[in-house]
Amino acid sequence: MKRILSSQLTAHVGATVRVAGWVHRRRLLKSVAFLIVRDAAGLAQVVVTDPAARAALEQLTEETVVEVTAMVVATATAPAGVELTDPTVRPLGPPAVPPPFDLYRPALTATLPTQLDNAPTALRHPTRSAALRISAAAVAGFRAALDGRDFVEIHTPKVVASSTESGANVFALDWFGRPAYLAQSPQFYKQLMVGVFERVYEVGPVFRAEPHDTVRHLAQYTSLDVELGFVADHRDVMAVLRDTLAGMLGAVTERAGGALATLGIAAPRVPAEIPAVHFTEGLKIAGAPADEPDLAPAHERALGEWAMAEHGSDFLFVTGYPMAKRPFYTHPDPARPAYSNGFDLLFRGLELVTGGQRLHRYDDYLAALAARGEPVEPYAGYLDAFRHGMPPHGGFAIGLERFVGRLTGAANIREVTAFPRDLHRLTP
Amino acid sequence: MKRILSSQLTAHVGATVRVAGWVHRRRLLKSVAFLIVRDAAGLAQVVVTDPAARAALEQLTEETVVEVTAMVVATATAPAGVELTDPTVRPLGPPAVPPPFDLYRPALTATLPTQLDNAPTALRHPTRSAALRISAAAVAGFRAALDGRDFVEIHTPKVVASSTESGANVFALDWFGRPAYLAQSPQFYKQLMVGVFERVYEVGPVFRAEPHDTVRHLAQYTSLDVELGFVADHRDVMAVLRDTLAGMLGAVTERAGGALATLGIAAPRVPAEIPAVHFTEGLKIAGAPADEPDLAPAHERALGEWAMAEHGSDFLFVTGYPMAKRPFYTHPDPARPAYSNGFDLLFRGLELVTGGQRLHRYDDYLAALAARGEPVEPYAGYLDAFRHGMPPHGGFAIGLERFVGRLTGAANIREVTAFPRDLHRLTP
Numbered sequence: 001m002k003r004i005l006s007s008q009l010t011a012h013v014g015a016t017v018r019v020a021g022w023v024h025r026r027r028l029l030k031s032v033a034f035l036i037v038r039d040a041a042g043l044a045q046v047v048v049t050d051p052a053a054r055a056a057l058e059q060l061t062e063e064t065v066v067e068v069t070a071m072v073v074a075t076a077t078a079p080a081g082v083e084l085t086d087p088t089v090r091p092l093g094p095p096a097v098p099p100p101f102d103l104y105r106p107a108l109t110a111t112l113p114t115q116l117d118n119a120p121t122a123l124r125h126p127t128r129s130a131a132l133r134i135s136a137a138a139v140a141g142f143r144a145a146l147d148g149r150d151f152v153e154i155h156t157p158k159v160v161a162s163s164t165e166s167g168a169n170v171f172a173l174d175w176f177g178r179p180a181y182l183a184q185s186p187q188f189y190k191q192l193m194v195g196v197f198e199r200v201y202e203v204g205p206v207f208r209a210e211p212h213d214t215v216r217h218l219a220q221y222t223s224l225d226v227e228l229g230f231v232a233d234h235r236d237v238m239a240v241l242r243d244t245l246a247g248m249l250g251a252v253t254e255r256a257g258g259a260l261a262t263l264g265i266a267a268p269r270v271p272a273e274i275p276a277v278h279f280t281e282g283l284k285i286a287g288a289p290a291d292e293p294d295l296a297p298a299h300e301r302a303l304g305e306w307a308m309a310e311h312g313s314d315f316l317f318v319t320g321y322p323m324a325k326r327p328f329y330t331h332p333d334p335a336r337p338a339y340s341n342g343f344d345l346l347f348r349g350l351e352l353v354t355g356g357q358r359l360h361r362y363d364d365y366l367a368a369l370a371a372r373g374e375p376v377e378p379y380a381g382y383l384d385a386f387r388h389g390m391p392p393h394g395g396f397a398i399g400l401e402r403f404v405g406r407l408t409g410a411a412n413i414r415e416v417t418a419f420p421r422d423l424h425r426l427t428p
Numbered sequence: 429m430k431r432i433l434s435s436q437l438t439a440h441v442g443a444t445v446r447v448a449g450w451v452h453r454r455r456l457l458k459s460v461a462f463l464i465v466r467d468a469a470g471l472a473q474v475v476v477t478d479p480a481a482r483a484a485l486e487q488l489t490e491e492t493v494v495e496v497t498a499m500v501v502a503t504a505t506a507p508a509g510v511e512l513t514d515p516t517v518r519p520l521g522p523p524a525v526p527p528p529f530d531l532y533r534p535a536l537t538a539t540l541p542t543q544l545d546n547a548p549t550a551l552r553h554p555t556r557s558a559a560l561r562i563s564a565a566a567v568a569g570f571r572a573a574l575d576g577r578d579f580v581e582i583h584t585p586k587v588v589a590s591s592t593e594s595g596a597n598v599f600a601l602d603w604f605g606r607p608a609y610l611a612q613s614p615q616f617y618k619q620l621m622v623g624v625f626e627r628v629y630e631v632g633p634v635f636r637a638e639p640h641d642t643v644r645h646l647a648q649y650t651s652l653d654v655e656l657g658f659v660a661d662h663r664d665v666m667a668v669l670r671d672t673l674a675g676m677l678g679a680v681t682e683r684a685g686g687a688l689a690t691l692g693i694a695a696p697r698v699p700a701e702i703p704a705v706h707f708t709e710g711l712k713i714a715g716a717p718a719d720e721p722d723l724a725p726a727h728e729r730a731l732g733e734w735a736m737a738e739h740g741s742d743f744l745f746v747t748g749y750p751m752a753k754r755p756f757y758t759h760p761d762p763a764r765p766a767y768s769n770g771f772d773l774l775f776r777g778l779e780l781v782t783g784g785q786r787l788h789r790y791d792d793y794l795a796a797l798a799a800r801g802e803p804v805e806p807y808a809g810y811l812d813a814f815r816h817g818m819p820p821h822g823g824f825a826i827g828l829e830r831f832v833g834r835l836t837g838a839a840n841i842r843e844v845t846a847f848p849r850d851l852h853r854l855t856p
Contacts, residue, residue: 143568171602
């Protein structure tokens with residue numbers, strides 16, 4: 001008999017079926033016992049009345065893996081409208097050692113550190129697994145949106161020869177006796193690949209040796225990277241980002257509806273055109289001094305409120321950040337060279353995505369590095385490609401865990417990360 | 429005027445259009461000059477007769493990025509049946525420095541090391557980019573096949589606390605002052621996640637500090653990992669692998685047909701049921717002594733020939749490899765415990781995929797490690813999950829570059845890798 005999932009029971013009323021999963025909970029009442037089996041699709045309620053079966057059930061600790069062959073009966077009072085009766089319960093392994101928290105309670109009551117120390121079992125809790133299902137759906141939507149726009153998926157090196165981009169916060173590595181570093185982003189590689197495919201994306205791990213212990217930072221996270229060529233300026237990039245976000249949230253709704261329901265949330269609507277304000281205008285709206293070089297968190301929150309009040313939008317683009325605050329490869333605004341063709345996307349007043357147009361002329365790179373007093377040598381291999389013809393281009397990067405964290409309202413990014421890596425945590 | 433791609437020209441005969449791309453080649457004849465523009469979709473031929481335009485064209489070196497506004501004319505003698513006439517050519521950057529090889533020749537004549545040293549330009553050659561397009565299509569097919577079978581995509585740590593699995597061939601890392609290692613595979617994590625989602629997959633980088641310089645090994649490659657629970661034995665895993673492979677090759681044919689044509693190859697057919705032989709039977713077929721503990725490359729070749737002759741199949745499963753040759757987490761064949769429930773998939777006589785059923789009981793892990801004289805401690809965090817209830821499960825891993833290399837008949841795996849990492853190579 002082929003195993004069916006708990007979600008398929010309603011289609012088998014009156015039939016004998018086989019289900020399998022984990023002992024989620026037992027309720028041993030006086031006259032009857034209930035066994036709740038958890039599988040990938042949800043829960044199934046098994047009714048045990050036979051004394052021998054009940055005695056066996058008493059030995060089956062929570063999280064033991066079992067197989068149940070039983071009759072499906074429609075019961076209005078059962079959680080899913082069906083239950084399994086007259087069961088044969090067969091353990092598929094020894095009785096489980098119960099985890100240090102009850103997985104059957106609506107919320108995981110253990111502290112986050114305890115959850116993270118016991119991730120393999122904590123992640124079995126529906127609230128924790130729901131966030132990871134939303135994550136998988138968001139990535140599927142990301143890819144589908146870009147595949148539909150002729151982007152090509154790439155895979156780039158995660159170990160590099162020089163600590164480019166920021167210099168600080170890199171992990172050092174011994175590469176066959178040579179010094180090497182974990183890649184902080186695929187930035188340079190995705191730009192180079194614009195020279196090959198024009199439009200590329202990558203989903204992969206990036207590494208930041210963040211010395212700070214915050215609720216927003218991970219030392220390894222999943223970066224959703226996009227880069228496209230033949231843009232007029234950053235606005236072409238923003239249009240692709242808008243469509244990509246809509247695709248991601250559409251896929252979350254479509255593919256992870258159950259997970260959204262578990263968490264009691266809905267995916268926000270992405271406006272057909274996301275409102276955009278220039279950085280200088282943003283300062284005014286936020287009531288900040290006109291000479292501020294960047295937006296503080298309080299300013300971002302004020303802008304988020306403004307976007308909702310003025311445009312009914314959870315999202316807001318802030319464009320034209322000062323060049324001084326953006327990386328050296330950022331393209332300036334030709335009309336106002338102190339400001340960039342770079343943008344941030346705020347989601348409910350929090351920065352969610354950074355992107356912009358990049359420099360595409362070799363000489364501009366040399367000038368940008370010289371102006372910052374940075375040497376050319378560490379970037380030589382990367383810059384060389386710009387001597388061989390690169391189109392105007394730009395792109396953006398979305399931190400997957402940050403995206404899911406904000407969507408789900410998680411207080412700590414580690415709540416939506418299966419096995420986080422940070423200053424203190426290297427296991428499990 | 430919106431830019432169109434070279435592949436869209438035939439739909440615009442008689443109209444003025446804008447195309448953009450790289451100067452692929454110029455042919456300066458006496459009475460006429462041709463400019464071949466390469467974009468993401470292919471080539472466009474531009475006819476230049478105006479003397480001033482010709483003089484300008486003479487300054488546009490190969491690989492310069494240009495935008496061309498011109499009239500589309502149907503011409504039976506032109507390569508694609510259309511060409512662009514009366515053009516206005518505008519460079520989108522300074523004249524390019526030509527790469528150290530001609531990208532317009534049918535084959536890249538530069539040696540592989542020269543190509544790899546100049547990867548950002550070498551990858552622009554249609555034969556090199558075709559392999560990467562096939563790669564992207566194969567991964568898309570991999571995901572689609574598994575998404576359709578209720579698998580959930582996961583992202584696992586690439587930095588781990590102990591050098592598990594093999595002990596040798598790991599890259600050591602400084603993690604905030606603590607020793608750490610690059611993950612050689614997501615093996616343990618994907619098994620743990622079977623406890624959460626039952627069926628999971630991951631596409632991500634893995635790292636092997638291979639001290640050998642061969643045409644088959646990379647120090648970083650992309651691993652396509654799958655793991656599923658509630659299997660009867662390894663045959664359930666093989667069935668999923670068969671469907672996954674069919675999905676991958678179907679997607680390659682569907683999404684990368686042009687790339688296959690560029691390379692002059694076709695995707696092989698995956699039989700509805702891939703033939704399978706037990707290891708002991710395989711030795712006999714290959715004419716090897718019955719006490720051989722493993723299949724040598726010559727044996728695999730012989731088996732590949734046999735599969736084609738007997739079953740008309742490019743693929744062959746070899747099951748039941750001796751336990752002594754498989755990793756400690758391998759599940760033995762209950763009927764013949766010296767042999768495993770592990771398998772290899774051969775493609776045209778070469779090992780392409782390794783997989784099998786895994787142990788799922790904590791005590792079995794302890795016994796397996798003890799039998800090998802291995803300590804439990806480095807695996808403690810991983811093994812702990814098996815005390816909390818794990819179903820019978822198994823999985824497999826496909827090396828993406830190896831898969832594409834064999835599909836395309838590449839002599840060296842580096843030919844199908846954008847920016848390979850190996851014993852000698854850490855740049856670009």
